[in-house]
Amino acid sequence: xxxxxxxxxxxxxxxxxxxxxxxxxxxxxxxxxxxxxxxxxxxxxxxxxxxxxxxxxxxxxxxxxxxxxxxxxxxxxxxxxxxxxxxxxxxxxxxxxxxxxxxxxx
Numbered sequence: 127x128x129x130x131x132x133x134x135x136x137x138x139x140x141x142x143x144x145x146x147x148x149x150x151x152x153x154x155x156x157x158x159x160x161x162x163x164x165x166x167x168x169x170x171x172x173x174x175x176x177x178x179x180x181x182x183x184x185x186x187x188x189x190x191x192x193x194x195x196x197x198x199x200x201x202x203x204x205x206x207x208x209x210x211x212x213x214x215x216x217x218x219x220x221x222x223x224x225x226x227x228x229x230x231x232x
Contacts, residue, residue, distance in 0.1 A: 161227030180224035
């Protein structure tokens with residue numbers, strides 16, 4: 127089962143296993159991980175699940191598609207080269223991934 131290390135702007139971190147078929151956003155919301163709101167519930171209609179994907183974790187996912195790219199233009203904090211919406215990230219395999227949550231989602 128994959129696990130995600132959530133690194134937060136305040137320096138704290140959380141490690142959470144991701145259930146099969148779940149997104150990183152669903153995992154964070156379900157487990158009360160701070161820094162990810164997921165206001166739209168994963169419908170790709172907001173950007174409140176913005177994360178910075180660790181460069182070593184990028185190859186675990188498909189590249190950003192057009193709609194996600196468009197939504198990333200509206201994030202509350204600076205968009206970086208490895209910015210992703212965590213609702214679009216569904217890890218597979220027994221791998222440890224890292225994401226950094228932004229200072230704010232609003």
